[in-house]
Amino acid sequence: GQQVMQIPQYQHVQEGEDFTTYCNSSTTLSNIQWYKQRPGGHPVFLIQLVKSGEVKKQKRLTFQFGEAKKNSSLHITATQTTDVGTYFCAALRSNDYKLSFGAGTTVTVRA
Amino acid sequence: DAGVTQSPTHLIKTRGQQVTLRCSPISGHKSVSWYQQVLGQGPQFIFQYYEKEERGRGNFPDRFSARQFPNYSSELNVNALLLGDSALYLCASRGDLNTEAFFGQGTRLTVV
Numbered sequence: 404g405q406q407v408m409q410i411p412q413y414q415h416v417q418e419g420e421d422f423t424t425y426c427n428s429s430t431t432l433s434n435i436q437w438y439k440q441r442p443g444g445h446p447v448f449l450i451q452l453v454k455s456g457e458v459k460k461q462k463r464l465t466f467q468f469g470e471a472k473k474n475s476s477l478h479i480t481a482t483q484t485t486d487v488g489t490y491f492c493a494a495l496r497s498n499d500y501k502l503s504f505g506a507g508t509t510v511t512v513r514a
Numbered sequence: 515d516a517g518v519t520q521s522p523t524h525l526i527k528t529r530g531q532q533v534t535l536r537c538s539p540i541s542g543h544k545s546v547s548w549y550q551q552v553l554g555q556g557p558q559f560i561f562q563y564y565e566k567e568e569r570g571r572g573n574f575p576d577r578f579s580a581r582q583f584p585n586y587s588s589e590l591n592v593n594a595l596l597l598g599d600s601a602l603y604l605c606a607s608r609g610d611l612n613t614e615a616f617f618g619q620g621t622r623l624t625v626v
Contacts, residue, residue, distance in 0.1 A: 436614060445604060446557065448614040491556050493615075500611035501570045502547065504556035 407432075407494045409505035416482045417513050424508040426475040426492030433497035435475045437466060440507070441488040449490075484512050516541070518607050518618035526624045527595050535590045535621045539607030545569075546588040547615065548580055549604040557604055563588060564611060592623075600625045 408427045416422050426435065434453040438446035450459050452468035452475060459466045463486075465478040475492055489507040496503065519538045527533050539546050545564045549557035559572040563582035577593045586607075592599055602622050606615035 434612075438615075445617040445620050446606075446615075448616065451614055495612065499562075499570045500545075500564075501559055501562060501572075502606075502615055503559060504549075506556045 407435075407492055407503065407505040409492060409508050411508060412506065414508055414510045415513065416486075416510060418482055418484065420482055421478065421480045422482060422510070423476055423478045424490055424510075426477075426505055428473050428494060431472050432475075432494045433472075434495045435468060436493045436495060436502065437475075437477055438491045438493060438504075439488050440491065444488075446491060446504075451495075479510075482510075482512055484514065486510060487512050518605055518616050520603075520605050520618035520621050522621060523619065524622045524624075526626060529595055529597060529625055531595050531625075532591065532593045533595060533623060535592075535603050535605075535623070537588045537590070537605030537607075537618060539586050539588070539605075540609075540616055543607035543609050543616070544586055545608040545611055546582055546586065547606045547608070548588070548590045549606065550574075551602040551604055551620070553601075560590065569611070595625045597625050599623065 436451045437449040440446045450466045456470045457468040463480045467476045489509045491507045493504045547562040548560040551557045561580040562570040566582045580590045582588045602620045604620045605618045
């Protein structure tokens, strides 16, 4: 099946600093979605990337899809306490549209 | 507009019992998927339904079954519960199969 690996598993960030989390696959992905899950909550959709090399921005969040469509990244600038949570990438398989999630990067913020 | 609704929110069952979890998708959404999320892990795919037909099944034993009704709501059934079935069960609906998933709040199942 289509597996995506996320690194790092945990990210401890000082408030105001930047960080990046990565999503990698051994196979070419048709598209990649990113979700955020706050502690005690449910996953909430952030963005979908479809095109090779695509870059999308949402305020302080920048999402990128690799040229080979085998990896993706999420970069957060000037981290705030509201960024706390677990960020998941999810690969959408083109043949059956199954959405497979990575293990996530759990972000904590030091004030 | 109501989002994805799941019931119950919490449930405690004994080993060997059976459980039924329910999900109502966003109005107009024809796709419902079920996921199991164990603490500290990502959601694991269990089932996907579209237009009342099963469109995919994850690597779960036959004790897990599901169905989608004519109104697109869905039920997930788990028989012969094991301690390891304790998890957050998430339902997600999509307007189309290639669009984003909207998740419900989940059902927290504890098997004792």
